[in-house]
Amino acid sequence: MTDLSVSPWLTRDEVAARLRIPKSTLESWAAERKGPPFGKFGRHVRYRLSDVIHWENVQVGDWQ
Known part of the structure; x- marks a missing residue:
């Protein structure tokens, strides 16, 4: 199980890159x-x- 207290925070740019979507989305x-x-x-x-x-x-x- 993931310890939420150590989960890193990502920027909007990083999340957009991870999801492969525009930041504007x-x-x-x-x-x-x-x-x-x-x-x-x-x-x-x-x-x-x-x-x-x-x-x-x-x-x-x-989706499933």
């Missing part, structure tokens, strides 16, 4: 309250890697 999803969950640190948006992985797995489950 993540921005749109955030405005629509869709996509992987994220946190804001001041004006900086970050995604916890464990949350992104969980979100990916849920999406794959929806």
Whole structure:
């Protein structure tokens, strides 16, 4: 089991690259309250890697 307290935080650019989608798609999803969950640190948006992985797995489950 993954220890969430040590899961690294990723930038929007890093998540976009991981998902192979434009950064603007993540921005749109955030405005629509869709996509992987994220946190804001001041004006900086970050995604916890464990949350992104969980979100990916849920999406794959929806395809099956």
